[in-house]
């Protein structure tokens with residue numbers, strides 16, 4: 214396939230997230246390339262809100278600009294050093310091991326910056342090519358924290374890869390690389406995402422992914438269903454209408470024009486994966502990196518509350534209650550005072566000064582503090 218690489222200098226590299234999301238725990242993200250040669254058909258980056266490539270004049274003659282027109286942020290490492298130097302040391306999501314990395318090596322240079330400055334790193338990969346930087350990832354893991362997350366959605370559905378991930382390294386090779394990462398002492402697990410409704414959501418597939426993860430050294434499986442929006446949704450629906458028309462009809466009812474499937478569906482999948490993980494002795498949540506310092510307890514309590522929020526979602530609980538929990542979790546996560554100290558000095562009244570925390574949630578936080 215014809216690939217057009219466009220080197221350029223970006224003005225900014227680090228995105229600072231307003232809040233941690235309770236899934237990957239990252240506070241920052243920074244990536245060296247725009248576009249992805251792997252070109253998975255379900256990729257959410259295909260949505261025009263993220264993918265401006267199709268609009269670029271020089272990309273218009275390409276069949277699939279998203280996977281054929283790759284912009285290279287040649288100054289990414291130096292900008293990263295400059296921007297991270299001013300930020301607190303929280304998890305940064307970085308790295309991109311698509312084939313252009315062999316030529317530009319920017320992921321490696323960015324990891325060197327993270328190592329030098331002591332930032333914990335999250336990498337989400339689909340390619341064994343990441344192993345070229347295992348030396349650095351190991352050093353980062355020893356100095357602060359690192360996690361290599363494997364994006365794997367299918368183990369049993371025949372013909373899946375040819376249709377949805379035609380350019381990607383095989384699923385077996387991803388599991389084998391997971392094992393090497395685990396053997397190097399680095400945290401690893403599976404992002405079982407996106408689960409494609411009626412295609413990769415069979416009980417057999419759920420069980421196979423969880424079992425293989427445990428067998429190959431992964432410590433957790435995060436299950437997330439396909440999201441649908443904009444150009445990505447249009448392209449994906451065209452693909453499944455062509456290859457599996459009987460399934461396409463069911464999507465309309467499941468998504469009902471929304472971004473995510475109905476709660477009963479995602480909740481059901483999440484509950485099944487949770488049970489399978491328990492059976493295999495691994496987790497269905499990703500353990501959080503807790504930086505040392507006066508807010509370590511806050512981060513731990515926020516982790517528990519955000520995990521609880523996830524389980525409330527699985528049970529399709531009241532959305533306002535879930536939102537209140539989430540806001541309180543962020544309040545705990547972001548306050549710069551030690552909440553344990555606050556509790557010892559002023560009791561529940563002290564906890565109520567945390568943004569988003571009222572009477573009920575102060576009692577819930579007290580419970581966690583007494584348990585720690």
Ligand code: SF4
Nearest residue numbers: 249251252253256339
């Ligand atoms: S590898 Fe990831 S970023 Fe690249 S196309 Fe596939 S889903 Fe998108």
